[in-house]
Amino acid sequence: MGNWKYVEASQSYISGWIAGLVNVLSTFPINKVIFRQQINSFRFYVALRQVHKEGWHLLYRGVALPLCQKSVQVGLMYGLYETFYKNLPATKSDQRRIIYAATLTGVCGALLLHPLNVARVYCKLLLSMAKLKIPWISGITSHLFGNGTEALVQSS
Secondary structure, eight states: OTHHHHHHHHHHHHHHHHHHHHHHHHHHHHHHHHHHHHHHTOOHHHHHHHHHHHOGGGTTTTOHHHHHHHHHHHHHHHHHHHHHHHHSOOOSOHHHHHHHHHHHHHHHHHHHHHHHHHHHHHHHHHHHHHHTTOHHHHHHHHHHHGGGHHHHHHHO
């Protein structure tokens, strides 16, 4: 009978994880176009044609990292909120309990996930700068990513 408590608590984590999966899978194609438009300074339709020309089989190339990141992030946020909300003492005004749970969730999420976001953005910046053939950036990216830097730059 005590095991149901853990199943009930994990439902919000699983629901958040599924919400993150659906979010990434439904928005990845348009985000891919937007990302190419920003990195390569293309117009929207040029970037869209480029992705279209690659075909359906490459549409979701590169989705693994955002899929893992977002699903874990959203799952953690859903689960932490539910955990904090249930464990905070009930008050006359439920609004305070909601605000406290949301604040604690935001603080914990920032502390846990911010280093991962910084590393992701840093890697994207290095790879986009390596594409510009800046010598010292190319040295850093070849040190971090090995000889596969060209493949990484081409896949973004």
